[in-house]
Every structure is written in structure tokens, then in C-alpha cells.
Amino acid sequence: MASTDGSAGRGRRVTTAVVAIALFALVARLLLLGDRIAHWDEARVAYWILDYADTGVFEYQPIIHGPFLQQVNRVVFELFGANDFTMRLVVAALGAALPLAALLFRKRLSDVETVAFALFLAVDPVLLYYSRFMRSDLPLAAFMLFALGFFLRALDSRRPRYVHAGIVALALAFTTKENVLVYLVTWLGALVLLVDRRLLVDHRPFADRDLSFDLQAARERIGAFGTTLRTWVPHLLLAVVEFLVIVVYFYAPRTNGSTPGFDTLLSDPTALPAVIGEATLGSWNAFISQWISGDSQSHAYLPYLGDLVETLVVGSGALVVLAAIGFLADRYADDGPRDLVAFAFYCGFVSVLGYPIITDIMAPWAAVHAVVFLMLPAAVGAGVLYTRARTALSHDDRPGVAAALVIVLLVVGQVGYIGVQNVYLDDQSASNALVQYAQPADDLRPTIEEMAAVSANNRGTDVLLYGDHLVADSPGSRAPGCSDWFNILPLPWYTEAHDMNVSCATEPSGFEQRVNESSPPVVIGLTTDSEFLAANLEGYDERAYVLRTQDTAKTNTTFFLDESRLPKVTTEQSNP
Template identity: 35%
Template sequence: MSRVDPTARLTAAVVALSVLGVVLRVVALGERPFHWDEARAGVWALRFARMGVFEYRPVAGGPLPYHLARASLSLLGATDAAARLPVALVGGLLPLAALGLRTRLSAAETVLLAALLAGSPPLVYYGRVLRGDLLLAAAAFLACVLVVRAVDTERQSAAFAAVLAAVAALAASGFVVATAACVVAAVAVSVDARWVSLNDLVALPDRVRARSTLVARLFLVGVAAVVFLFAPRGGSASLWNPLAFPDVLAFVFDEAPGRFFAVRVASRYADGATHELWPFVSSLLEVLLAAAPVTLLAGVFGALYDRYVGSVRPVVTFFAAWAGVGVLVFPTVAEVDGPWTAVHVVVPLAVPAAVGLARGVAFLRDAVAREDAAVVASALLVCAAAVAGVGAVFADDVYGEPTPDSSLAGYAQPADDLDPFAANLSGESTVLYYGDRFHTRGWTEADGPPVPDAWGNRLPLPWYVAREGGSSTTLPSGAPLPETPPAVVVTTPEDAPTLRPELADYERSRYRLALWNREVVVFVGRS
């Protein structure tokens, strides 16, 4: 009987885990209502799909989520699940990247790495959210893995794929600046660990010159990918207008970076305005302990073991340093204290965590071989506790209804199901937003981002209105209602008593548009 090829068996195991990862992310994908950020991205992606108009604005996030969501919405229709599907697929397929490290890790470590990428609760949760965090973390991780693969195999295809993955990371989220800082710091630590010697650094210019043709091709591919993702669509300066190509290049390489600096750096840190670091770091560590304790504890153990007990492996040192630096860097650059920053730490931390878990498995096997019942029983008890803890996070936080006690849901995640609100809308519906909190003057949703605060206060409701093909109008507080009010009127609890006499025949409902302290009152005509 012929033996199964170990490489084929390893590949099959990783593929199976990736399939599991996809299933975990796509099941009930549209059940949870859209978060504030998802709704904002969804509205502009849907506008992109219907009108073909798009322009990169840092305040709205990176362009990659919009390109992916536009394709999905165009193919599958305007639904919550369709908008989230590209992120879910990227997250579910991420475990396949573990195969790129199979020459640097043992077979057991490779499989465990794939398992962690497939099943870590923060990665599953934010693999079901229309945000750029998972896309950035996955693309940056894949780019680094492909660099390792290119070095190991000397295949040019891996180098080209690494460039495309790096550009995808650049276009995924403004957090790419923090990711780049983490990668640079991790390279510095790896050099200190003698992954790269000084002689290698001195010889680097000669090696680049020897491969000048390849380097030039990689550069051109990268530039083309950047132009494709960041170029405007529609309007006078459009990627598809050959006559406007100089304007497109000027936008991509001059105006877009200028906008990013103005929005993400200059305005945010004007007059030295920053936030305290420790509360953000502490919050991130709390999320990791609550939602990814296995990855966190195994990652710390694996990094220490590989560094001080086993033979130092540069790839383990690199990803451990990336995660460690990320614990400080991402809270530093984050505008708000959000649990999504955990994604940027969990992905690189999965590599040393796989090493730590592999050592634990080896220890358990030795105990079984020695017939050490006490050690085996203790180890099984720890494993059972870990499985139960992860299962509880999945049940309560990943798939459960969002609550203020959730470790993974952000503040602006609605606490109520918004399907009943959407059920009252149709392509002919006009939603009236009533009150100063929602009223906008001289601005319409067709104008695109940046948006006034009053429009942001309506989120995530504009997504559901746009999804159903409806339209909206606004009135300030105290203004008289139209003679024939629209079928749906949205207002604040403070303004609702003013409208109640005129809308006596309307059904009244309350919706919590955040986990706390963000309620609206919705009047719906009974007809």
C-alpha cells in the first residue's frame, strides 16, 4: 500500500481548516444589523455599484473595501450579507497562507497556525464586518509570507504576488501606517536576532542591481495596482477616461496622499490633541484576554520558547515582534478605543501561538507515552477549559446578540434588530428625519463623503434606506410637518412628543442604534 505524501496530507488539512473558516464566517452573515462604520461604507459602496462613481477620501476609509463590496453588491444584490461577503471570504481563506510558511515551521505548527487563523474569535467576528481591518491584516500577513516564500523558492511569481498583497494592504485601511511601522520594527528585531547579517545588508545594493529587471517589473506592477485601486471612477477625472489619465495620476500620487495627511495626521493632532495611551492599550489587552486568550497566552509562550529554549527562527521572531509592537502602535494611532484593533495583533501573533500550541501537544504526547496520568488529566482539563472558553465567546459575542458587555462589538453596533425598520421601506418610500440632530442644510446623500455630523447621527439607517431604494428628507426641530407626512418619520426621543399629535395614526417604535445611549423613535403609517 502506497503511503500518503506528507505534503499532500498537510495541504489537505490546511484546506479543510480554510473551508471551516469560510463556513464560520458566512453562516448567518446578514443576521446582525449593520454597525455605524459598516453602514457608512455600505452606502458609498452601493452608490459606487449603482452610479459607477467613486473617489478616494481618507475619512471614508481605504478604497479596497469599496471595490470589493461594489463587486459583491452588483453580483448578488443589495443585502447585508452581500456587502460583508468579500471580507468573509478573505478571512475564511486566510488560513491558506499558513502553507507559505511550511518550510519554516513544522507540519504541526503549520496546521495549528491555519487553525488559529480560521477560528480565533476576533478574526471570525471582524471577518463578518464590512471594515478594512481584517482586509489590511490579512493582506499584510500574506505579503510577508509571500516574501518568505519568494526567498525560499526564488520564484518570481511569489515576489509579484507579494507586491500585489502589499498594495492591497495599502488600500485596505488608514491603519496601514501602523502596520508598516510594526513590520519595520519587526525587521529591526529580526536583524538583531541575526536573521540578516551586516554583510547581507552591505551586499544588498549589489543584489538589487543584479536583479534590476525584476525590481523594475515589480515596481511597475505595484504602481499599476496603486493606480487601479486609488484612481477615481466617474466624473471628469476617471480611470476609464484616457484623456484624463494625467489628472488621474496627479490625484493618485499627489492629491490622495495629501488628503490622507490632512485628515489622518494634521487635523487629528492639531494643537497637540492626542489621547492617553494606557487606557487604549489596557482596553486592547482586555479584548485579547477575553476574546482570544488561547492565541495570546500561547503566543507569548511560543515566542519565549523559540527565542530562549529552542533554536531561534527568524520567521517566529519577526511575527512575534510584529504583534508585540502592535500592542502599543495601534492604540497610539487609533482615533477611538475600538475592539477591532485586536485583529491587527491576533493575525501576526498566530505564528508564535502555533509554536506554543505545538510544544503543548508534544508535551502531552510525551506524558501519554510515559503514562503520566496526572499530567495527562491536567492537560486535558486545560484543553477542555480553553475549548469551553472559546465556545462561550462564539456563542455570546460572535453569533449572539450584541450587548454592552460584549468584548468584540463596538459601541456603534445597534442593539436592536433593524429588519422591521427596513420592512417598512420600498423603492417609493421617503424617510423624513426630523430634528436638529438629523437635519442637514445644503447637503444631500448624493454628494458623497465627507459628510456632516447630522448625517452621521442617522447611521446605520441610511444604509437600509439606500438598500431598499428609498429616499430621504429632513426638517429641523420645531418645523411643521408636511401636509401629507411621509410613511416613515425618524426622530429623537426628545422631539417625538412634538410629532405625536400629528402622527396619531402612525405606529411608533423605538430602536437602539448603538449598544447604549443612542435611541431613535420611528413613526410608520399604518397603511
């Protein structure tokens, strides 16, 4: 009884520690969450979410990946408003939940390894940075980690509820991003490697192995399998239904009543087969057309591999080394290698080699999909270090204790420094390996806030864009007004979120006419046109910003703001 109570006590302590780590992870992700100016990708998707909320019209667009964030953030925006904090809130919450997944693996990990796994999921700089970034990579990684954990729990406990939980997590992963298929292929490849390793465990010559066939034993196994199958078939059928319901809900088009869609099913239930078909086969065909039939992955391999490795070295270097130590230590342990540790290391290692092939651009966020697996063998490495340190301490082995402390300080130092510097203090710099090149290099926040303030009380044009580079030849159906979508981001997200009226001019004569007619409080043009603009905007304050960390010559943009139209702060407001 004492042993059982002691085990239960240790279990409660581990659970408490993991929950505390998750709370710390939540604080780390919410801290200054809205400070960084929106990345190009964040702003593009956020703008389309606002468009969806405004029109009620939605269809799956493979170029911006799965519909999870569009569907969920539409509700978040309606409840809490649209800004950079709320835009990233769902991803931050999922990133904070990552440490809780460690509890699903605790039957296959020691207590120390479980807590270390949770801690690394909370503090790894790559996972931390992209938990504060509205992209689908982190949600995909989180859902797949939980799915794997739930399936393992189902295998260990034989409880159907874990199968259903795993299917829900897997279905949600399918709504985030198309490379969920890469996860499944990676899992399959890792399982093949595990099977191969199991076959190689028996080192006896093939002729010496016992290959006799026991008919009675075979019958018993077949009978047991049949009984298990009858027990699980209803749950498996229900799991298929659960999967389809989630996928159809997220992928089905919303048409605002113009044609059959998910939003019209109550008024026209007969449209259900068409809606299901569009959500499943229609989405699949769109995915194939965008990502398989195209040539977006036709690029040199080594530069993309080098970029990904650089991200891993800078962002997670110490933990990746710890993962290699954990994998090797477990592989050659006296009690034999554990399947889970080998599986996780294989998945992480193959992801590092595979993502440079399938990704269409150089992007640090691809490292998320390798890191989320590698943190498990890294936790095993931490367990090895902990055990060696305790042994050295108990034997008064001072060199051993000192060596362990040095390793701990190196890991903590690298993770802590990169976590603070690259995630919080320098989260927009081109020199930061965690920053993707479409991140604005300058802090536009003060100017964006002043633009919102002047537009709130202005009538007519709030923002005038000038120049061929910023103005579209023929506005697209989904692009914001007259602006050139790919050259003005992230500004459309802010102008739409603050309901600014945007107008455009491409020629000097048209520009002068619009300025004379509407006297816009904000004018934006390339810095190369700033001399002309300044000559026609007397009294405006001039601010230059770079809208990308790369291609600065094309994205060096100047804002002209008429500060005289800013709301006046009264004495009562300034001295409460």
C-alpha cells in the same frame, strides 16, 4: 524513496487539513452574515458605495480609508444587490482565506504548528467577528499576512513567482487602509530586533573573535551577489510596475467624464500622467492632510491601551497566553530560536503597544492587527503542548496527560464560548468587548424590512425625519438628502439601498403640513419627541430603538409605521 513518499504523504495531509479548515472558516463567516444590523462605519461606507455606483463619481477619501472595499463592493452590489450580506461578503471571503496563508510558512513550521496556525486563524473570536464586518482592517491584515508568507517563500525557494505574488498582496494591502505603513514600520523594527539577537548569539569577548579579512572570499561573495542581482533585477522592475498598476487602478479618481479620470483614459490617453499623479501624490497629500497634520491622535495613552488589552483578553485571551508560551519555548529550545517565531511575536507585541498611540478612537478592530501575528507563536505553543502530551502518553505519565488535557479544554472552552456568544448570539451588546460603540444596540431588522415593503408601493415621501437632531442645517454634498449624517446612521444605508424617498421637518408646523400633504407611511424622530409625534400620527405603530450602544440619550429613536399599508399576504402566499 520511502522517506520521500512519506514526506509527500504528510505534506498532502497537512494541505488537506488546512483546506478543510479554510472551508470551515468560510462556513463560520457566512453563517448568519446578514443578520446583524449595520454598524455606523459599515453603513456610512456602504452608502457612499451606492452613491459611487449611482453617479459613477469616485475620489479617495482618507476619512473612510482606502478604496479597496469601495471599488470591489461596487461590483458586488451591481452583481448581487445591496444588502448587509453582500456588503460583508468580500471581507468574509478574505477572512476565510486566512488559514490558507499558513501553508506559506510550512517550511519554517512543523506540520502540527502549520495546522494549528491555520486553525487559530479560522476560529480566533477577534478575527472571526471582524471577518463578518465591513471594515478595511481584516482585509489589510489578510493581505499583509499573505505578503509576508509569499516573501518568505521567495527567500526559501528563490522562485520569482513568489515575489510577484507578494507584491500583488502588498499593493492590495496599500488599497485597504493607511496603516499599512504601520505594518512596514513594525516589520522593520522586528527585523532590527532579530539582527540584534543574532549579534548577541556569539558570546565571546570582542577581542577573541576572528575579524580577519579574506579578500578572496569577499570577491566571491561580491561576484555571487552580482549574479543574483542580474537575475532578479528584471523581476524587481516588473514588481514595481505591478505595484503601481494596482495602486493607480484603485486610487485613481472616477469622474464620469467631467474631468480627466481613470474612466476617461480610453478616450483621452494623454491624461495618464495626471491620473497617475492624482492616484499617487494626490492620495498621499490627502492622507497627510487627514491623518498626519490633524490632531485625531491627541488623546491619553493608557485608556486606549486598556481598551485594546480588554479586547485581547476577552476575545483572544487563551490564544495570547499560548502565544507567549510558544515564543518562550521556542526562544529557549535546544536548537535555538527560530527567526519567524520571534519576528511574529515581536510584531504582535509591538502592535499592542503601538496602536493605542496612532488610533483616533477606541475600537476593538485594532486588535486584529496584533492577533494576526500572535496566532503564529500561539501555534508553536500548541505544538509544544502536543509534543508534551504525546511524550507523557507514551511514558504513561497520567499527570502530564491530565495537565495537557486541562490546558486544551481551557483554550477550546474560551475560544468556543466567546466565538459563539460574542460573535453570533450577542453581537450588538454594549457588554460585548468585541462590539464598538457605534453599533446599534437593538435589532432594527424587522422594522427595516417593513419600511422597505411599504415604500415599494408608496408614492411620494416614504420616510419623514423630524427634529433638529435628525435633520441637517445645510445638507452636505455627499450626505443623504436632508438628514443629519452623523445622527441618523445607519439608516441612510437602508433608505438608499431600498430606494426610499426621505423628507424632513424640524418644526411642528412644518411637520403637520408634510404629514397632511404626503401622509408618509414611516416617521422617525427622537424618543423625546415621541409624545408629540404620536398625537399627530393616529393609527401608526410605535417602535423605539437605540442607534448606538453609547450616547443612548441622543440615539434613542422612535419609528412610527403605518402598518395598514403593508402588503397583504394572500391565502395562496401564506399556504403554498
